[in-house]
Structure formats: C-alpha cells, structure tokens
Amino acid sequence: MGGTPFVTSMVGDGVYKPAKYTGATVAIVTPSYHFDIYSGKAQGTKVELYKENSIEWTGYATPNLYDMGFTKYKETIEIECIDALSTLQYIKYDIPKKSIVSLYTIINKIVKKCNAYSGFVISVNTQLNKDTTETILDKLYISE
16 A cells, blocks of 8 residues: 555535545555556445454545556555435436335435445434424425
8 A cells, every 4th residue: 555545535515515425545555567557447446444343434436547657666646536326416216117105215226236235224303293203204205
C-alpha cells in the first residue's frame, strides 16, 4: 500500500442533496500493471476497507485508467472509488409488473441492488404509534 493507502471523502451537502455519498482513493505500490482492477461496469471491482474483522467502508473502483511511468522498480498507482450507494445512478430500476407497494419495499429493493449492504436501519422515531412496531415507510404506498 502507498503512503496514504486509503483516503475517504464525503460528497453532497445542502438542502437539495440530502444523501451523503463517500468516495475513496486507494494507493497501491506495485511493480506491474494490474489489469484486473479496471472494469467498465459501475459494480465491477469491489473495494472494502476492514478494521479488524468488520467492514468500515465498501464501494467500487470507478471505471478509469491509471498511468505508470516505469521510472522506478515499484510505482504508486491511485485508484478512485465510489461508495456502493453511488453506483445506483448507473443501474436501471426495473419491475416485473406494475403494482402498488410500500415505500419500505422499494427502498429495500434498491439497497439490495448495491450488492454491498444487507439492509438499512430505520429510526424508532418513525413509528406510527407507541403500540406498533411498523414504521411510516411500511404504511406509505406508491405505484411502481
């Protein structure tokens, strides 16, 4: 790994960008090209940062090229990455048939399309009343 092997940054602020996306730059010291890193697909090369045994960050290498000067025995290459949620902009939302479904179902389906997350968390503050465990997302319906 390079001098700063993994650097993350947050993108998206303000009222009109409520989602907070993260990017990362991975620095690798290598004596040769790594053609298996490049992928033309948004979810082609998965990148995960572990701290001990738990995943701290997960995403994908962006489809880009890198340059090696071959002036030294080992060169440092930097690979730009985006978080898994950001890859959804490249994936078409499809449905087998039109139906009316809960907002919870749609969000769950979208999160699974990231191919990185097992689910999402909803605050207990979104319960409809104190006697139920259903959230507002379970009771909001929309036509796909």
